[in-house]
Amino acid sequence: MTAETLPSSAPTPDPDLLYSEDEDALRAAVRSLLADRSDPATVLAGLESDIPYDTALWRALATEIGTAGLLVPEKLGGQGASAREAAVVLEELGRSVAPVPYLTSAVIAVTTLLGCDVDRAEVAEPLAGLAEGRTVGVLAVPLPTAPGGVPDPAVRADADGALTGRVTSVADATAAELLLVLAQGPDGPALYGVEATADGVRTETVTPLDLTRPLAHLTFDGARGRLLARGDRARTAVERALLTGAGLLASEQLGVAEWCLSETVRHTAERTQFGRPVGSFQALKHRMAALWLEVASARAAARHAADALATGSPDAAVAVAVAQAYCAPVAVRAAEECIQLHGGIGMTWEHPAHLFLKRAKSDELALGSPGRHREALAGLVGLSAP
Incomplete structure (x- = not known):
């Protein structure tokens, strides 16, 4: 019995926050591709040339790996996966701030079309194009x-x-x-x-x-x-697409925060002052430990949202609101700490830290601000002001 067919009196199943073997394999494939074609130097070079997005990278990600059709059922030309797999892709895209339209096309546009009558040719044809990565929507x-x-x-x-x-x-x-x-x-x-x-x-x-x-x-x-x-x-198709987009955006924000934390730990372990790595200083240890706890909590919130969307949980709207209210500020905080703990080099254009801060700040406003999601959460759980 799926979550969608459970009677309203039945308890909601516990969310599965762990990654499956298939999800780990998908992560490895996407990470390998991004490491090869979307390293920070490549992203910066693209920005300096005013290229809006990396067409070669998008083609490889969408068609060669097949991520464009993850949310589309197999009978409609997709991979028949779920929001959990799409969330894994977005985590990796967040870790590389790759300039590809995955969230907008493979998640939001696809979900919008899935909310229409897919038996009609007017819907099925563009949906197939999006699923195959031939079309960006x-x-x-x-x-x-x-x-x-x-x-x-x-x-x-x-x-x-x-x-x-x-x-x-x-x-x-x-x-x-x-x-x-x-x-x-x-x-x-x-x-x-x-x-x-x-x-x-x-x-x-x-x-x-x-x-x-x-x-x-x-x-x-x-x-x-x-x-x-x-x-x-x-209107319902658009609303469902925005809910799915906001829920999976939390996974992109998680990826941003993870990269910032990992890069900060690496840098502070290598940079020395007074004959010691600066990462061994207690004050910096405390800051990075606090950030690690926030990132771990963000991972739980993002995974909960992805799992709720994948299973059709009646609590999906609550899970999405929680994820966005929490993950957006964590991504911004992680990016700010990354720049500050890198010292002067973190302020330069040549270092990629500014890319992650800009993505984190942009994501904080995308698909609803944290305050907007906290307000929505209050209404969903009955805490609205009279």
Whole structure:
């Protein structure tokens, strides 16, 4: 019996926070790829050349390893895995701040399409493209949009599917070939698929804090879209995608924090003062020990969220809110400690520490701030103010 079929009076199964052998094998494959093609020097070189994302790396990650279709059932052309496996991929991407649109395309866009009628060709065809890594898709909502906080659509749709409006701060829109647009139609909200290169679509690149996750404003001026879903189904598909994205973003934040802690321990063990490694000084030991405890707790929170999403737990929304409220500040704190404990070199462009701080700060606002998730958690567990 799955978690989705349990009666409401039945206790929720304990979450499985451990990694399976298959998940460990997936981690090894992804880590090996990223170590070979996305080391800090490579990422920095890409940023200096104004390349929005690494197409060769994305092709290898999405198609050669097959991570693009992890969340897609096998009968629809995917790998038939779950949020647990996708979380492992995002942990490794966080450890390398790789400039690839995995969260936006393989998680959020895929989950949006899975919430539509996948038996329709209008949905099945783009879903297959995303699953195979042939297409990069993006849900056209502002990056800070939180689960449960989807505003009224800023885009309007005519009866013939012509879209008009503007959406700001869309992550990875510059890399997208397919835009999933929630619009207000004549009969209520509706979800449309729009080619990024279609007439009437304009993409305006903006300079983000985190250069490894580009942002852009999207303007639609009579662009034609294919109807994917309408009414409550369209809004529910978007809400589920944002919840899944926020829950798995916690795993990326965990990866950021893990790299920062590991790099700080390595550096302080090698750098010496007064004939001793600075990492042997008690004050620094205490700071790194405290950070280790926070990272370990973040791992538990992120794994709980991934497991809850994978099993369809009725507590998934609670698990996601807890994970985001906790993991986001931990990633920022770990990145700040990494820079401070590296001393002067940590402040330089040549050292990759600033990439992790920028990703951590960007992730802290993405898909809802920690405060927004704490507020949501209070409501979910009945602690809302009267």
